Amino acid sequence: MDEIASRAxxxxxxxxxxxxxxxxxxxxxxxxxxxxxxEMNYQPNELARSLRINNTKxxxxxxxxxxxxxxxxxxxxxxxxxxxNNYHVIICNTxxxxxxxxxxxxxxxxxxxxxxxxxxxxxxxxxQQLVGETPIVFVDRVPSEDDRKNFDVVLVDNExxxxxxxxxxxxxxxxxxxxxxxxxxxxxxxxxxxxxRTALKEAKxxxxxxxxKSGSFLGHDAYSLxxxxxxxxxxxxxxxxxxxxxxxxxxxxxxxxxxKERAIELIxxxxxxxxxxxxxxxTSIKQPISDIAQKSLEILLDxxxxxxxxxxxxxxxxxxxxxxx
Amino acid sequence: MDEIASRAxxxxxxxxxxxxxxxxxxxxxxxxxxxxxxEMNYQPNELARSLRINNTKxxxxxxxxxxxxxxxxxxxxxxxxxxxNNYHVIICNTxxxxxxxxxxxxxxxxxxxxxxxxxxxxxxxxxQQLVGETPIVFVDRVPSEDDRKNFDVVLVDNExxxxxxxxxxxxxxxxxxxxxxxxxxxxxxxxxxxxxRTALKEAKxxxxxxxxKSGSFLGHDAYSLxxxxxxxxxxxxxxxxxxxxxxxxxxxxxxxxxxKERAIELIxxxxxxxxxxxxxxxTSIKQPISDIAQKSLEILLDxxxxxxxxxxxxxxxxxxxxxxx
DNA sequence: TTGAAAGCGCTAACAC
DNA sequence: GTGTTAGCGCTTTCAA
Numbered sequence: 001m002d003e004i005a006s007r008a009x010x011x012x013x014x015x016x017x018x019x020x021x022x023x024x025x026x027x028x029x030x031x032x033x034x035x036x037x038x039e040m041n042y043q044p045n046e047l048a049r050s051l052r053i054n055n056t057k058x059x060x061x062x063x064x065x066x067x068x069x070x071x072x073x074x075x076x077x078x079x080x081x082x083x084x085n086n087y088h089v090i091i092c093n094t095x096x097x098x099x100x101x102x103x104x105x106x107x108x109x110x111x112x113x114x115x116x117x118x119x120x121x122x123x124x125x126x127x128q129q130l131v132g133e134t135p136i137v138f139v140d141r142v143p144s145e146d147d148r149k150n151f152d153v154v155l156v157d158n159e160x161x162x163x164x165x166x167x168x169x170x171x172x173x174x175x176x177x178x179x180x181x182x183x184x185x186x187x188x189x190x191x192x193x194x195x196x197r198t199a200l201k202e203a204k205x206x207x208x209x210x211x212x213k214s215g216s217f218l219g220h221d222a223y224s225l226x227x228x229x230x231x232x233x234x235x236x237x238x239x240x241x242x243x244x245x246x247x248x249x250x251x252x253x254x255x256x257x258x259x260k261e262r263a264i265e266l267i268x269x270x271x272x273x274x275x276x277x278x279x280x281x282x283t284s285i286k287q288p289i290s291d292i293a294q295k296s297l298e299i300l301l302d303x304x305x306x307x308x309x310x311x312x313x314x315x316x317x318x319x320x321x322x323x324x325x
Numbered sequence: 326m327d328e329i330a331s332r333a334x335x336x337x338x339x340x341x342x343x344x345x346x347x348x349x350x351x352x353x354x355x356x357x358x359x360x361x362x363x364e365m366n367y368q369p370n371e372l373a374r375s376l377r378i379n380n381t382k383x384x385x386x387x388x389x390x391x392x393x394x395x396x397x398x399x400x401x402x403x404x405x406x407x408x409x410n411n412y413h414v415i416i417c418n419t420x421x422x423x424x425x426x427x428x429x430x431x432x433x434x435x436x437x438x439x440x441x442x443x444x445x446x447x448x449x450x451x452x453q454q455l456v457g458e459t460p461i462v463f464v465d466r467v468p469s470e471d472d473r474k475n476f477d478v479v480l481v482d483n484e485x486x487x488x489x490x491x492x493x494x495x496x497x498x499x500x501x502x503x504x505x506x507x508x509x510x511x512x513x514x515x516x517x518x519x520x521x522r523t524a525l526k527e528a529k530x531x532x533x534x535x536x537x538k539s540g541s542f543l544g545h546d547a548y549s550l551x552x553x554x555x556x557x558x559x560x561x562x563x564x565x566x567x568x569x570x571x572x573x574x575x576x577x578x579x580x581x582x583x584x585k586e587r588a589i590e591l592i593x594x595x596x597x598x599x600x601x602x603x604x605x606x607x608t609s610i611k612q613p614i615s616d617i618a619q620k621s622l623e624i625l626l627d628x629x630x631x632x633x634x635x636x637x638x639x640x641x642x643x644x645x646x647x648x649x650x
Numbered sequence: 651t652t653g654a655a656a657g658c659g660c661t662a663a664c665a666c
Numbered sequence: 667g668t669g670t671t672a673g674c675g676c677t678t679t680c681a682a
Contacts, residue, residue, distance in 0.1 A: 001675065011653045016677060024651055041454065046435040047381075048675035051372045051658050066401055076391055079418060088432065091416045093404060107413065110371040129366065250602050272599075277575050279604040326659065336669045341661060349667055373659035376674050 162195025487520025
């Protein structure tokens with residue numbers, strides 16, 4: 001910058017003013033400076049700038065699994081809205097690991113992101129102290145009990161969604177509906193299970209422990225859990241708590257059917273386009289991802305601007321996509 | 326930091342030394358400082374630190390489409406290797422748009438990333454001048470003709486892969502093989518087309534213009550291109566140049582078969598797990614994504630360390646996954 | 651309309 | 667072992 005200043009015969013204050021279009025700079029001076037800037041292909045150091053002005057126009061997005069299409073699409077939408085508002089996005093991936101989440105939150109805050117959108121693993125105590133003054137909005141998952149009143153949260157009505165689809169299955173005549181969820185630490189798994197149980201209870205169906213399995217939202221152990229359901233229960237439908245789990249269940253059902261033959265109805269929380277082409281029928285729950293992205297960013301930007309309104313928990317309704325052959 | 330220093334009764338130099346574990350600090354002093362740091366929940370400002378030491382331990386990854394599972398998986402692998410080497414990753418998404426790519430390269434460099442991994446849209450002239458001194462490795466796509474000798478590139482042998490799969494189809498008896506690619510600006514599209522043509526020529530098949538369509542790697546117009554192939558040619562197989570295009574082709578074939586009936590063999594460049602479950606047969610080409618990720622990062626880190634070895638173009642072989650019912 | 655000087659929070663050279 | 671001081675590249679008073 002000093003170089004530019006001296007070549008243009010002005011002070012670096014003036015160069016700064018030209019770069020930021022502020023203050024009154026004579027047009028001739030401005031032109032002169034601009035010319036030198038272009039000649040030298042000068043690029044300002046954003047690090048120094050951010051350090052000085054104390055903001056980075058960047059928000060951090062922490063998700064649990066970038067291989068989950070739900071999150072990819074969420075990130076994609078957040079990025080689009082962020083760009084419209086002149087913000088950049090840094091994406092981090094926790095692999096559902098609490099330690100990674102804590103580390104990323106720290107790192108991003110130390111790098112002075114202006115705000116954070118987080119799909120939390122859910123068992124972190126005292127987020128308040130972790131994030132300090134940095135605004136944060138939770139998506140998809142509610143933080144731990146102590147924290148949930150102190151933060152904004154944007155997600156879907158998991159319970160209602162699970163309830164709806166389970167009820168649909170019962171009405172369609174299924175008697176033994178298996179349920180494979182991720183962990184019960186994240187509220188997502190818990191809420192989805194509740195909806196399932198409520199629908200069963202309402203229909204006066206027994207809630208059989210052996211039909212309810214829980215593993216990981218990464219889908220890692222879902223294959224063997226599904227095998228277990230197929231081998232040891234009379235299940236005629238399996239409800240997977242996300243699409244990664246669904247994929248494993250599908251593998252298991254297909255392998256099972258190589259030797260035996262059993263009609264199984266499959267249900268997935270989260271929709272993927274390829275479900276339309278699956279040889280085995282998959283009914284799914286579709287989340288309004290764009291709404292979630294837009295709303296969470298909207299709230300975050302408000303907080304960054306200094307809004308101190310009450311913390312909100314926003315729940316969107318889901319759509320049931322029935323695929324019956 | 327001044328606060329820490331005064332509370333611990335030392336200078337901020339000492340605090341800095343404690344934080345970075347360098348220089349000789351008496352253990353008692355160090356303990357004292359650590360205690361204050363914890364009490365105050367102090368977090369160092371990485372912006373200031375980076376500005377001073379002139380590196381950020383961050384690499385930027387620019388991809389063309391985060392919704393493409395190939396890139397998601399690539400990013401995921403790069404992240405893993407980066408973390409092992411104590412680097413952070415910033416991900417940016419260009420949507421196959423040249424302007425976005427240029428902007429992101431600039432932004433990331435202005436934010437002083439230590440290096441860049443880029444899947445370029447391919448029609449940017451003079452990358453050299455755009456990136457200046459910042460090390461950069463291209464993945465998946467080769468930069469424009471002028472630049473390709475001045476940068477490292479890591480990707481697969483697209484031509485050979487296309488050739489192999491086309492040859493396989495010919496040997497299996499297919500006579501009219503349609504081909505839908507993305508744009509021809511990126512080398513990817515071009516190379517994949519060459520392989521297809523070579524196999525046809527070798528088998529003394531005519532190369533029919535009406536069987537070759539090109540649209541976008543985002544898959545946007547692939548549905549109608551596939552319709553066109555189905556309605557106006559005698560194609561008995563369709564080769565999609567990536568899995569996003571394949572998905573659209575699949576939709577088109579399925580819709581076509583609602584009224585008419587035609588057996589179509591489908592081939593996808595890039596494999597996705599769900600292909601195993603598709604009701605219509607999909608043969609696919611699988612790239613060694615983990616190798617690509619690891620190698621590109623390895624080269625980049627070498628360059629960051631100052632390596633000035635000759636620029637390399639590294640091509641990996643692909644795997645053909647034949648799914649015949 | 652412009653410039654001089656201070657300072658954002660940190661590290662590093664040098665002195666003690 | 668520890669402290670003093672200068673400075674990374676920028677913005678922002680304040681004064682001219």
